[in-house]
Amino acid sequence: MQILNNYSNDFQADIEVSIYDNLKEENLKKEDNFSIIKDTINDLIDDEESKKGFFALLRQSYLLGGLRSKIVRKLFIII
Secondary structure (H helix, E strand, O other): OHHHOOOOOOOOOOHHHHHHHHHOOOOOOHHHHHHHHHHHHHHHOOOHHHHHHHHHHHHHHHHHHHHHHHHHHHHHHHO
């Protein structure tokens, strides 16, 4: 899942930032990236409740990635 490993961010091991970078509004490929994630999950997980749970975790990771990016940006401005 190359989409979950975005090597353009400063913290390559930070999956939340990678998810955020791949799905944020400014990313021109965000629709394609989300479609690939969605298709993969639909192919791998049969149980509907499990799918909902995974997408909830994906959303949470996206929000955490956005928060981390904003915090780091502010810290670099202060320093």
